[in-house]
Amino acid sequence: MAKRNKIAIIGAGNIGGELAMLVARRELGDAVLLDIPEKEGVAKGKALDIMQTGALDGFDSKVSGTADYKDIAGSDVVIVTAGVPRKPGMSRDDLLSINLKIIRSVAAGIKEHAPHAFVVVISNPLDAMVYEMKKVTGFPKERVVGMAGVLDSARFQCFIAEAAGASVKEVRTLVLGGHGDTMVPVLSACTINGIPVTQLVAKDKLDAIIDRTRNGGGEIVKLMGTSAYTAPAAGAIAMAESYLKDQKRLLACATYLDGEYGYKDLYMGVPVIVGGKGVEKVVQIALTAEEKAMLDKSAEAVRGLINDSAKL
Secondary structure (H helix, E strand, O other), X not given: OOOOOEEEEEOOOHHHHHHHHHHHHOOOOEEEEEOOHHXXXXXXHHHHHHHXXXXXXXXXXXXXXXXXXXXXXXXXXXXXXXXXXXXXXXXOHHHHHHHHHHHHHHHHHHXXXXXXXXXXXXXXXXXXXXXXXXXXXXXXXXXXXXXXXXXXXXXXXXXXXXXXXXXXHXXXXXXXEXXXXXXXXXXXXXXXXXXXXXXXXXXXXXXXXXXXXXXXXXXXXXXXXXXXXXXXXXXXXXXXXXXXXXXXXXXXXXXXXXXXXXXXXXXXXXXXXXXXXXXXXXXXOOOOHHHHHHHHHHHHHHHHHHHHHHOO
């Protein structure tokens, strides 16, 4: 008998609601939107709103809201966006002590009720949160990933297309490293329909675009007073869909590294193949000396976050 996919979304805030809508609209499966008991009404309300949208838009995925982890049992994918969002003037690192407690509780719930799920973490500071998720659940590294590089690459792609006056569909970008100020937009891997971007966009413009990409999240926080949610949700859905449909897309994801790129025992954004087995391959690309130096700096920053987490 055919079985629908089940996607659990932990956190019913802005990103959680957008995630549930995307799951339903794309008919990836049925969605369960979970939040703490004090916000169970929000989860149920958003689920009901989306279900009613289905009557108008013509999708029939089921969406439910809950505060009980038992309701995520049997989930094929769990997307975690629980935690406190960034406020103006707040860095991702400022969130560490607050969101670390939350992620540990969430991880325990997933371990007990959805032990076979593919887990995508969005919560910030991302690299530390996904590391803690793997640590608490004990899941294999192939099934615990962080959504960061997909979003950062999309921002880079958007800015490049704008500067070049080209369709965003023709632009290919790659952003590696930690999800923060030390991220590494890889210019050597950036093309517009196969043409190196350095041939089409002036260096001073590219330098400004790199800075804007690194501060892309903060720019949105300043503008609307809270974190982005539409693009982050789309990034996580791209990863989940590649897993559920065994698409084997090459995506930049925060992945557990065990010697790749010269790093061990940390999560950081690198290119990977995401398919039906989860992270099926870490793709090691050639980097320029400057890019590798920046990646080393980013890895050092991520290591510092993980070490700080261990003390809390």
